[in-house]
Amino acid sequence: MNRYITVEIESDILKYLGEWKTGKYGKKLTWGIISKSFGYSRQALSGNKVIKEAYNDVITTLKDTTSEIDILADIAKENKKLKKEITDANALIHEYEQKYIRWQENAMAKGISVEALNKPIDPTIKEQLRKRTQEN
Incomplete structure (x- = not known):
């Protein structure tokens, strides 16, 4: 596994977060769930600005719906x-x-x-x- 989050991995994570946004996997999303799914630490995931914004968007959507x-x-x-x-x-x-x-x-x-x-x-x-x- 790459040590850094590549553009391809980032797009896979964003796609995964998009599925979470629809409620497909439930209402409780955590960094730990994403970390287990992709093998990156929470710090590495939250350090990526695009992933962090998508994560926050999903969390807001799940709370509101x-x-x-x-x-x-x-x-x-x-x-x-x-x-x-x-x-x-x-x-x-x-x-x-x-x-x-x-x-x-x-x-x-x-x-x-x-x-x-x-x-x-x-x-x-x-x-x-x-x-x-x-x-x-």
Whole structure:
């Protein structure tokens, strides 16, 4: 292996970095990965201005892009959370329905009609005073 990075090796490394930029190999690129792939040290690779600029460009692109898999995973997680909320809400509604039926039966057993239970509550003294002051 050559001790120095030649133009041909540089173009191979740039091509490799271009493939990384598309997300073909994942989202985590390090100098160590490039070093293992081409047999040059991190210092030699980062010392080459063209390779360093391409590397930084790839890193920026990988950080900025969110893959479709990540988006779908987030949607699936949100969907699961919403389904749980719906299940919990339906259980609470069922609980309140059962409580209403129980109260209705107990009231009828005590001789209180449903109409009497549904009768509106008389306004409090404060509410009556507010209403009078608003009318004046």
